[in-house]
Amino acid sequence: MGKRIFSKFLKERGKRVTKEREAILQKILSSRGHFDPESLYLKIKEMGLKTSRASVYRTLNLLCECGLIERVKKTEHGTIYEHTSVHEHHDHMLCMECGNIIEFYSETLEKLQEGMCKRQGFQGVSHTLEIRGYCKKCQKKKRT
Amino acid sequence: MGKRIFSKFLKERGKRVTKEREAILQKILSSRGHFDPESLYLKIKEMGLKTSRASVYRTLNLLCECGLIERVKKTEHGTIYEHTSVHEHHDHMLCMECGNIIEFYSETLEKLQEGMCKRQGFQGVSHTLEIRGYCKKCQKKKRT
DNA sequence: TTGAAATTGAGAATCAGTCTCAACAAAATT
DNA sequence: AATTTTGTTGAGACTGATTCTCAATTTCAA
Ligand SMILES: [Mn+2]
Ligand SMILES: [Mn+2]
Ligand SMILES: [Zn+2]
Ligand SMILES: [Zn+2]
Numbered sequence: 001m002g003k004r005i006f007s008k009f010l011k012e013r014g015k016r017v018t019k020e021r022e023a024i025l026q027k028i029l030s031s032r033g034h035f036d037p038e039s040l041y042l043k044i045k046e047m048g049l050k051t052s053r054a055s056v057y058r059t060l061n062l063l064c065e066c067g068l069i070e071r072v073k074k075t076e077h078g079t080i081y082e083h084t085s086v087h088e089h090h091d092h093m094l095c096m097e098c099g100n101i102i103e104f105y106s107e108t109l110e111k112l113q114e115g116m117c118k119r120q121g122f123q124g125v126s127h128t129l130e131i132r133g134y135c136k137k138c139q140k141k142k143r144t
Numbered sequence: 145m146g147k148r149i150f151s152k153f154l155k156e157r158g159k160r161v162t163k164e165r166e167a168i169l170q171k172i173l174s175s176r177g178h179f180d181p182e183s184l185y186l187k188i189k190e191m192g193l194k195t196s197r198a199s200v201y202r203t204l205n206l207l208c209e210c211g212l213i214e215r216v217k218k219t220e221h222g223t224i225y226e227h228t229s230v231h232e233h234h235d236h237m238l239c240m241e242c243g244n245i246i247e248f249y250s251e252t253l254e255k256l257q258e259g260m261c262k263r264q265g266f267q268g269v270s271h272t273l274e275i276r277g278y279c280k281k282c283q284k285k286k287r288t
Numbered sequence: 289t290t291g292a293a294a295t296t297g298a299g300a301a302t303c304a305g306t307c308t309c310a311a312c313a314a315a316a317t318t
Numbered sequence: 319a320a321t322t323t324t325g326t327t328g329a330g331a332c333t334g335a336t337t338c339t340c341a342a343t344t345t346c347a348a
Contacts, residue, residue, distance in 0.1 A: 052297040074218035125277040133269040196328040
């Protein structure tokens with residue numbers, strides 16, 4: 001499904017639909033959750049498909065532009081992405097102990113943000129909310 | 145005021161209060177708003193004080209640990225910091241056109257987040273909310 | 289099928305941030 | 319006060335993510 005969107009996007013810009021770009025998108029769509037460019041690159045090589053880091057990075061930028069994926073977060077170890085076509089918009093809780101990511105969504109929270117924007121005369125387009133702390137498991141561990 | 149806190153923090157850890165560390169903290173406290181390591185480094189040099197990039201980075205890490213400053217955001221051009229002792233906690237709206245940053249705070253929003261954490265059994269410690277979009281000025285420019 | 293135009297991949301370049309280590313300074317011991 | 323111990327500094331090397339370069343290759347409209 002994302003394949004169509006991507007092809008259309010590329011053609012509209014006079015860009016080309018190549019095997020490499022298709023392989024990269026396919027691999028992203030066929031795996032769940034968050035990912036980073038380096039692991040994606042390695043997974044694609046493992047499958048015997050040919051690609052290069054340069055192409056992975058270039059394609060990730062294109063996929064961001066066309067809205068099929070999103071940059072979730074820049075960390076000290078690089079950028080984390082996720083695909084948006086599957087998931088609807090959501091925010092994240094990040095466990096500082098184990099790195100586990102909990103996804104959540106609250107309509108009320110979203111509305112409230114819109115309200116804040118209006119009050120400031122700001123035209124909101126997108127947002128990221130990250131709550132850092134400790135997940136259930138890690139809270140238990142700490143108690144002992 | 146932050147000077148005291150920093151000295152205490154350093155001593156508690158068997159670390160030393162040096163001219164370089166004091167100069168860096170002073171420069172941060174005496175300037176308003178957000179900053180990045182490189183400009184901070186340049187400002188300090190301009191003043192004729194002696195320092196190195198290494199020391200700036202090292203000291204910023206210490207100041208984060210002791211809570212006097214915070215990493216606001218990692219961008220493609222590096223990390224943006226701000227000092228917390230002055231400002232209370234707040235969130236950000238970031239204009240994608242001109243880079244302008246609007247700070248805001250909503251009690252309701254904070255409470256709502258606490259509620260979301262409780263529902264997930266997550267122990268929230270801190271968070272970052274960034275809303276991206278267009279500020280008043282840039283909205284006007286776009287219309288014309 | 290052909291050729292102009294876009295894309296690819298290997299490796300060089302860039303850039304923020306960290307690390308190394310010898311010279312130096314602060315605290316602790318004598 | 320002199321000496322020893324230990325932490326800090328700064329220049330520059332290093333790292334790792336990402337982008338750039340450019341010759342070779344591929345796409346696709348005609
Ligand atoms: Mn997610
Ligand atoms: Mn701020
Ligand atoms: Zn955890
Ligand atoms: Zn603006």
